[in-house]
Amino acid sequence: MMWKEKYKIGVSLIDQQHEELFQRVSEFIKVVQSKGDWELRLAKVKETMSFMQEYVVFHFDAEEEYQKEINYPEAEGHKIAHKQFKEAVGKYAARLETEGFNEELVQEFSGKLMTWLIMHVAGTDTKIGDYVQRQGGDA
Numbered sequence: 001m002m003w004k005e006k007y008k009i010g011v012s013l014i015d016q017q018h019e020e021l022f023q024r025v026s027e028f029i030k031v032v033q034s035k036g037d038w039e040l041r042l043a044k045v046k047e048t049m050s051f052m053q054e055y056v057v058f059h060f061d062a063e064e065e066y067q068k069e070i071n072y073p074e075a076e077g078h079k080i081a082h083k084q085f086k087e088a089v090g091k092y093a094a095r096l097e098t099e100g101f102n103e104e105l106v107q108e109f110s111g112k113l114m115t116w117l118i119m120h121v122a123g124t125d126t127k128i129g130d131y132v133q134r135q136g137g138d139a
């Protein structure tokens with residue numbers, strides 16, 4: 001999974017954070033799908049899991065803050081989408097803790113994470129950029 005120019009919403013702070021997220025998720029997927037001893041790959045998997053949990057919250061907060069600043073009319077709905085995303089990541093994190101970091105579950109999670117991220121950035125976040133443009137402002 002690669003970061004694509006078309007995912008840019010035109011707000012540089014958010015675009016930079018999105019790019020970072022995509023890079024991390026794609027690294028994560030590479031490690032999850034690579035061959036070799038699972039135990040050896042596990043350290044990277046765990047590191048990415050904790051990064052994702054922290055960075056997703058940091059990024060969502062920044063994005064929500066920006067929406068407030070620009071009086072974005074769909075901010076409430078967007079916040080709900082973020083909450084659901086965080087909950088979904090949190091559920092997997094909890095399952096991985098209780099069920100153990102087995103390869104199959106991590107693979108399932110990495111696939112979902114990629115889908116959620118693309119859907120959210122391409123489907124929901126791009127609307128922020130559209131709004132800024134409609135307002136005639138520079139994002």
Ligand SMILES: [Fe+2]
Nearest residue numbers: 063120124125
């Ligand atoms: Fe968002």
